[in-house]
Amino acid sequence: MNAIASDMKPATETLSPVVEARGLGLTFHTNDGPVNALSDVNLAIGKGEFVSFIGPSGCGKTTFLRVIADLEQPTAGTITVNGMTPGEAREKRAYGYVFQAAGLFPWRTIQRNVALPLEIMGYSQAERRERIRRTLELVNLTGFEKKYPWQLSGGMQQRASIARALAFDADLLLMDEPFGALDEIVRDHLNEQLLQLWARTTKTICFVTHSIPEAVYLSTKIVVMSPRPGRVTDVIDSTLPRERPLDIRETPEFLAIAARVRDGLRAGHSYED
Amino acid sequence: MSTQRGMNFVATAFQRTLLYLIVILIMLLYPLLEPPYLSGPRWLSVLMLPLLAYIILVLVQRYRRNALPPLEIGVGLFLLAFVPICLASLRGFAGEEAPRNYWTTVAACVLAAWLLNDLLSGAKYRSGWWGNIAKFAVPTIFSLTLLFLWEVLVRALAIPFVLLPPPTAIAQRLANSLPVLMADVNQTIFRSVLIGYALGCAAGFAAAIVADRFVFLRRGLLPIGNMVSALPIIGVAPIMVMWFGFDWQSKAAVVVIMTFFPMLVNTVAGLAASGHMERDLMRTYASGYWQTLVKLRLPAAMPFIFNALKINSTLALIGAIVAEFFGTPVVGMGFRISTEVGRMNVDMVWAEIAVAALAGSVFYGVIALVERAVTFWHPSIRGG
Numbered sequence: 001m002n003a004i005a006s007d008m009k010p011a012t013e014t015l016s017p018v019v020e021a022r023g024l025g026l027t028f029h030t031n032d033g034p035v036n037a038l039s040d041v042n043l044a045i046g047k048g049e050f051v052s053f054i055g056p057s058g059c060g061k062t063t064f065l066r067v068i069a070d071l072e073q074p075t076a077g078t079i080t081v082n083g084m085t086p087g088e089a090r091e092k093r094a095y096g097y098v099f100q101a102a103g104l105f106p107w108r109t110i111q112r113n114v115a116l117p118l119e120i121m122g123y124s125q126a127e128r129r130e131r132i133r134r135t136l137e138l139v140n141l142t143g144f145e146k147k148y149p150w151q152l153s154g155g156m157q158q159r160a161s162i163a164r165a166l167a168f169d170a171d172l173l174l175m176d177e178p179f180g181a182l183d184e185i186v187r188d189h190l191n192e193q194l195l196q197l198w199a200r201t202t203k204t205i206c207f208v209t210h211s212i213p214e215a216v217y218l219s220t221k222i223v224v225m226s227p228r229p230g231r232v233t234d235v236i237d238s239t240l241p242r243e244r245p246l247d248i249r250e251t252p253e254f255l256a257i258a259a260r261v262r263d264g265l266r267a268g269h270s271y272e273d
Numbered sequence: 274m275s276t277q278r279g280m281n282f283v284a285t286a287f288q289r290t291l292l293y294l295i296v297i298l299i300m301l302l303y304p305l306l307e308p309p310y311l312s313g314p315r316w317l318s319v320l321m322l323p324l325l326a327y328i329i330l331v332l333v334q335r336y337r338r339n340a341l342p343p344l345e346i347g348v349g350l351f352l353l354a355f356v357p358i359c360l361a362s363l364r365g366f367a368g369e370e371a372p373r374n375y376w377t378t379v380a381a382c383v384l385a386a387w388l389l390n391d392l393l394s395g396a397k398y399r400s401g402w403w404g405n406i407a408k409f410a411v412p413t414i415f416s417l418t419l420l421f422l423w424e425v426l427v428r429a430l431a432i433p434f435v436l437l438p439p440p441t442a443i444a445q446r447l448a449n450s451l452p453v454l455m456a457d458v459n460q461t462i463f464r465s466v467l468i469g470y471a472l473g474c475a476a477g478f479a480a481a482i483v484a485d486r487f488v489f490l491r492r493g494l495l496p497i498g499n500m501v502s503a504l505p506i507i508g509v510a511p512i513m514v515m516w517f518g519f520d521w522q523s524k525a526a527v528v529v530i531m532t533f534f535p536m537l538v539n540t541v542a543g544l545a546a547s548g549h550m551e552r553d554l555m556r557t558y559a560s561g562y563w564q565t566l567v568k569l570r571l572p573a574a575m576p577f578i579f580n581a582l583k584i585n586s587t588l589a590l591i592g593a594i595v596a597e598f599f600g601t602p603v604v605g606m607g608f609r610i611s612t613e614v615g616r617m618n619v620d621m622v623w624a625e626i627a628v629a630a631l632a633g634s635v636f637y638g639v640i641a642l643v644e645r646a647v648t649f650w651h652p653s654i655r656g657g
Contacts, residue, residue, distance in 0.1 A: 071553050090559055097557040103550045106650035107572045116568065120560045148650060 017044040018082060018172055018204045019068055025076030026063060036229030037063040038074070043223065043232060047171070050198055050205045052215035053223045054261060060230020061208045061223075065174050068206065069097050081172070093121060095172035096165030100180055102157035104149035104164075111136070111145035114164045121168055135163040138197055155186040162194075166201070173205045179214070191217055192246055199242065212265075216240075216258045217249055224264035234264035295327050295348070325377045328352055328384045335391065346392065352385035356421065363428045371429035379425050386418045438620045446620040447627060453609070454628055461606040462632050464521035465593035469528025474585055476529065477536025478578070482566075484537070485544045495538065502534040510596040519600050524607075527596040532585040539581035543574025576651050579644040586636045590629060 026038040038060045045051050053061035066072040067079060070086035081089035089095065096117075104113045111132050118128045136142055139159040149157050158178055165173060179187045191214060198205055209215050215222050216238070224234040238257060240248060248254055331349045335341055341349075355378050362375065390411050398407035420440050426432070427439040434442070447454065484491040510527050517523035547570050555565045597607025606625050613621040645654055 069557055071556060090557065093559055095557070097554065099550050099554065101550060103548070103554055105551070105569065105572065107575075107648075117558045120555075120558045120564050120568070150650070150655065 016083060018047050018049075019043070019045040019079070019206070021064075021067075021077065021079040023077035024064075024067065024074050024079050026060070026067060026072060027075045038067070039229035039231045040077070041230075041232050043235070045204060045206065045221070047204055048202055049221055050219050051207065051221045051223060052219040053206065053208045053225060054210060054212065054215045055225030055230075055265065056210070056227055058227040058230070059225040060227070061225050062176050063230065064225075065176050065206060065208050068172075069095060069174055093117075093168060094170055095174050096168065096170045098158075098162055098165050098173070098175040098178045100177045102149065102154075102161040104157055104160055106149055109146050109148055110141065110152070110160050113149065113160060114167050117164060117168050123168070131167050135167045136160075138166060138200070139163045140193065155182050155190060158182065159190065159193075162197075166197075166203075171203055173203050175205065175207045177208050177210070180210070187214070188246060194218065195244055212258050212261050213249055216254055216261060217244060217246075222257070222261055224261055226265070226267075233267060234260070236260055236264070295323055298323070322374075322377060324352065324355075325381045325384075328381050328388070332384060332388060332391075335388065346388075349385055349388045352381050353389065355385075356382050359425060360421075363425065366429060366431070368431050370431050375429060379422075379429075383418060383422065386414055386421075390414050390418075435617055435619055438623055442620050443623040443627060447624040450621065450624060454624065456604050457606045457609050457625065458628060458632065460521060460602075460604045461524070461593050461597065462590075465524035465528060465596070465605075466589045466636075468521070469525035469593065470532055470585060470589040472525065473529035473532030473589070474536045474582060477533040477581070478540050480533070481537050481540030481544065484541055486562075491541060495541065498534040498537050501530065502538075504530070506531060506592055506595055511599045513596065514600040519602055521605075524593045524596040524601070524605075528589045528592045531588045531592040535584050535588065536578075536581040539577045539584075540574060543577025544570050546577060547573035575648045576653070579640065579648060582640050583637060583644070586640055587633060590633045590636070594629065 021041050021043045024038055024041040024043075025036070028035045028037055041060075041064065053064060055061050063072055067074050068081055068086055070090040079086060082092075082094050084092070084094075104110075105116065108116065114132045114135060115128050118131060123131065132145070133142075136145060139162050141156065141159055141163060144152065144156065144160075149160065152160070158181075162175075162178065179190050182190070194205075195218060207215075207218060209218075220238050220242075222234075222236040222238065223232055224236065225231065226233045236257060239253060240257070328349055331341065331345050334345070359375070359379055359382055362371075393407045393411050393414070398404055424439045424441060427437055480494065484494050506527060509530055510523075513523040513526040513530075517526050544566075551569055551573070552565070555569055560568070594607040594610070597605045598611050601608040606629055610622050610625050613619070613625075648654055
């Protein structure tokens with residue numbers, strides 16, 4: 001095991017990081033008193049990385065993703081996205097966001113759903129048509145352009161929502177448990193496709209999951225988090241090659257990383273019991 | 274076992290024989306029945322009783338066995354041939370009450386129509402070409418039966434014309450007063466209702482957009498809206514006549530008041546109907562207020578907006594007609610109803626009511642059709 005890094009320092013990155021958080025904290029003020037969703041998170045995500053956030057529910061992994069996306073405001077520390085504040089990065093359309101549910105608009109066909117961000121961002125008609133064709137091909141949905149979302153299966157809907165996030169030029173893809181609601185066979189298939197897609201597009205991907213095999217299979221870096229307060233307990237750099245067939249999940253190397261993730265999750269839990 | 278079957282056979286054979294006898298009887302009877310009803314020999318009127326007994330028997334059999342031999346169906350439906358006789362006989366009563374045996378035939382006719390509709394509603398006519406015909410025929414036969422009963426009851430019971438005119442008189446009046454009715458429709462529907470409806474709905478919609486943009490307006494406007502929508506139209510209409518004069522403008526104003534707030538309340542609710550996730554999605558695209566409104570929130574609000582449009586279509590018609598009771602030029606549906614009632618010309622009142630019902634149904638139907646086309650994606654319409 002040569003890949004051990006608990007507190008990423010910017011110096012270890014060759015390029016300036018896409019996302020960098022220092023002492024980041026977020027406290028929600030609810031009727032039952034303050035809730036520490038995130039506490040003292042230090043993390044740097046380099047360009048082209050595939051980073052998974054894993055942890056039990058309430059550990060702040062989704063909150064962290066939403067902070068990157070400027071959908072939540074941190075209450076402590078600093079965070080930069082492409083060297084800017086998350087707000088500026090959002091205004092510059094720096095990222096695509098894939099939600100837990102597909103969230104396609106039922107009154108739009110698949111191709112017009114993919115066109116939605118392109119329309120808002122003012123792409124030309126010809127450019128739109130070309131990008132729709134390309135991204136739908138990327139997620140294997142060619143031939144379904146004219147269908148409505150409710151005519152497709154859950155897996156296809158989620159693929160269409162990924163196409164929608166890929167259609168415009170954002171180097172960062174934020175995915176919040178995108179396959180959480182799908183069955184395991186569909187999920188395996190989509191994981192494989194996602195890796196191929198990542199290899200072809202050189203995007204940086206932040207991926208929230210609560211599945212250990214999914215995290216280990218997909219990531220170059222796994223961020224293990226624990227709840228109350230939400231914090232990072234371990235950051236694991238994967239030693240697996242970038243080329244990953246599905247059966248890599250039976251290799252000792254894979255199982256060793258999975259064991260370390262599990263240990264990290266358990267260590268986080270022992271705190272409260 | 275065998276005796277059982279034998280007895281069954283005897284019973285069936287007996288029934289059949291009886292059936293054939295009745296058929297022959299009816300065939301002989303039919304040409305003899307001439308209006309005025311049963312003015313012929315007295316034995317003829319007694320013979321109407323088996324007809325009623327027969328059709329009741331057929332219907333009972335239908336619900337106990339769920340299948341009928343074709344002969345019974347044929348004879349049952351043949352009874353419908355008495356409908357024209359019943360109608361033609363009405364003339365002969367001339368304000369007198371009909372003889373008691375007349376009702377036997379009327380009851381037989383209604384039960385025969387029941388049998389026909391029951392057969393058309395059966396599984397045989399659920400789909401395909403016949404299904405389409407049956408889908409149209411069943412409600413038509415039903416309505417025609419009601420009209421037949423109305424006509425027969427009013428005339429044969431000699432109900433005073435002022436209380437309830439028969440449908441034929443209303444239809445005749447309608448056909449003879451087409452120019453007057455058209456002028457009334459033009460004044461009330463095409464001016465007061467449509468203009469008031471368009472203005473009221475547009476204003477309610479615009480107010481909802483503004484209220485959505487400024488929270489204080491939403492908080493301030495909605496309680497007032499609830500209060501104003503509870504205002505009695507009877508109280509508002511005379512004031513509008515004072516403000517806007519006798520012509521259609523004052524009626525349109527009443528319609529505006531009636532339609533404004535349903536549209537406002539529904540649109541405000543509709544604009545809040547889009548999900549958090551969808552709005553977060555638009556935020557990640559750095560989409561502006563108007564882009565989010567046009568591309569997400571208004572489409573999501575469409576089911577609510579069409580709800581208001583449908584509610585308002587009936588409200589507008591009521592508002593315009595009632596408002597005309599309080600002062601109007603000498604044209605308009607409400608004006609006509611109030612003056613013709615005073616002159617005891619109730620057939621004209623009923624003709625106006627029929628025209629109003631027709632116009633209201635067409636109005637509502639058109640909006641419902643547009644709704645289907647616009648909100649085709651909604652689970653209640655796509656059926657999923």
